[in-house]
Amino acid sequence: MSRSVLVTGGNRGIGLAIARAFVEAGDKVAITYRSGDPAELEKHGFLAVKCDITDSEQVEQAYKEIEEKHGPVEVLVANAGVTKDQLLMRMSEEDFTSVLDTNLTGTFRVVKRANRGMLRAKKGRVVLISSVVGLLGSAGQANYAASKAGLVGFARSLARELGSRNITFNVVAPGFVDTDMTAVLTDEQRAGIVSQVPLGRYAQPGEIAAAVKFLASDDASYITGAVIPVDGGLGMGH
Ligand code: NDP
Numbered sequence: 001m002s003r004s005v006l007v008t009g010g011n012r013g014i015g016l017a018i019a020r021a022f023v024e025a026g027d028k029v030a031i032t033y034r035s036g037d038p039a040e041l042e043k044h045g046f047l048a049v050k051c052d053i054t055d056s057e058q059v060e061q062a063y064k065e066i067e068e069k070h071g072p073v074e075v076l077v078a079n080a081g082v083t084k085d086q087l088l089m090r091m092s093e094e095d096f097t098s099v100l101d102t103n104l105t106g107t108f109r110v111v112k113r114a115n116r117g118m119l120r121a122k123k124g125r126v127v128l129i130s131s132v133v134g135l136l137g138s139a140g141q142a143n144y145a146a147s148k149a150g151l152v153g154f155a156r157s158l159a160r161e162l163g164s165r166n167i168t169f170n171v172v173a174p175g176f177v178d179t180d181m182t183a184v185l186t187d188e189q190r191a192g193i194v195s196q197v198p199l200g201r202y203a204q205p206g207e208i209a210a211a212v213k214f215l216a217s218d219d220a221s222y223i224t225g226a227v228i229p230v231d232g233g234l235g236m237g238h
Contacts, residue, residue, distance in 0.1 A: 002026050002027055002028055003028065003074040003075050004066065004070040004071045004072060004073050004075070005019075005022045005028065005029045005030070005075040005076075005216070006029075006032070006066060006075070006076050006077070006114065007019040007022070007029065007030075007031050007032075008031075008032045008053055008077070008078055008079050008080040008106075008110055009031075009032060009033075009081065010029070010030075010031025010032065010033070010041075010046065011031060011032075011033035011035065011036040011048070012036065012179070013177075013180055013181060014079060014129065014177055014179055014205045015031065015077070016031075016205065017206045017209040018079060018205075018208070018209040018213075019031045019044065020044060020209070021209040021210070021212070022213065023044060023046065025213065028047070029045065029046050029047070030046065030047040030048075030065075030066040030069075030070055030073075031046045031047070031048055031049070032049050032050070032051040032080065033049070034050065034051070038050070047065075047066065047069055047070060049062045049065050049066060050062075053080050053109055053110055054098075054101050054102055054105070059110055063113050063114070072116075072118070072120070072121060073114045073117055073118075074117075074121065074123070074125065075125045075127075075216045076110065076111065076114040076124070076126045076127070077127045077129070077216075078106075078110050078111060078127070078128045078129065078151075079129040080102065080106060081102060081131075081147075081148075082098075083099065083144045083181060084098065084099050084143060085140045085144065086140060087140050088142055091142065095143055096142075096143045096146075099144055099147055100146065100147050102147075103144070103147035103148065103150075103151070104150040104151060107151060107154065111128075111154075111158070114126065115162070115167065118165070118167045119162075119167075122165055123166045123167065124166070124167035125167070125215065125216045125220075126155070126158070126167065126170070127170050127172060127212050127215050127216060128151045128154070128171045129172055129208075129212075130148040130149075130151045130152060130172065130173045130174075130227070131145075131148040131173055132173050132174065132175045132229065132234050133145045133148060134147075134148030134149040134150075134151065134152060134173060135152070135173065135227075135235060135238040136234075136235050136238060148173075151171055152171055152227055155169040155170065155225065155227075159224040160225070168220070168223065169224055170215045170223060170224060170225070170227075171226070171228070172211050172215070172228050172230055173227055173228065173229045173230070173231065174203060174208045174230050175197060175202075175229070175231025175232050176193050176194075176203065176231075176232075177202060177205055177208060178202045178203070178204060178205070182202065197231070197232040197233060197234045198234070198236070199232035200232075201232065207230060208230050211230045215228065
């Protein structure tokens with residue numbers, strides 16, 4: 001059955017791979033974008049909606065457009081995220097709060113708005129994209145790791161709050177994935193990371209998309225409040 005799916009940050013990287021996986025499965029897929037050409041994005045079969053998730057008004061407008069064209073969102077993938085890496089002593093308050101505002105509060109904004117329709121429908125699937133570093137920690141990424149760890153408490157609280165309404169909340173925690181976000185790392189940093197990964201390589205975005213697609217499928221109907229690592233074994237033990 002074709003569902004109304006929303007993937008935030010579906011214009012590139014992991015979000016694009018997730019959105020494409022849902023299109024291939026026959027769903028009606030909306031994505032949010034800030035950069036990029038919507039005409040190009042729509043060639044993938046998406047409804048491309050301009051939206052900055054740090055702005056509640058833009059989130060509201062995006063949902064109105066999606067609801068008009070695809071109906072209420074039944075599957076939400078909160079994927080949009082940013083890094084602003086810096087050691088603590090050099091990290092400004094703005095570096096900290098802006099990352100939290102996108103990764104954690106931005107997720108709150110889109111999840112809260114999606115839940116309006118999900119409560120009415122008495123069903124829904126929400127998947128949040130966290131990171132292995134949310135649980136492992138990462139020097140120079142205190143802001144990012146805090147935001148990604150926050151998503152776990154957020155999802156697990158909502159799993160308890162809304163389980164009786166047949167809405168599931170799960171978290172996917174990727175390891176290092178080949179995207180623009182990791183393209184800024186030097187060859188030396190990359191080699192250092194890969195040496196810690198049991199599978200000995202980065203993930204491809206499609207490997208993250210496969211886990212998300214599963215959590216949104218009927219096969220995952222009894223899974224909620226879970227944190228699924230897709231990290232090549234990097235985070236084993238947390
Ligand atoms: P990219 O940097 O390639 O893409 C980030 C995406 O988030 C873009 O679509 C971007 O939109 C969107 N975005 C950022 N800020 C906002 C905002 N304020 N409002 C709306 N959209 C926004 O990252 P990845 O694809 O690598 O990462 C996707 C998710 O996966 C992120 O949450 C990231 O933290 C997480 N992740 C990534 C890992 C990796 O190794 N790459 C590892 C673990 C987790 P725009 O193009 O307009 O800027």
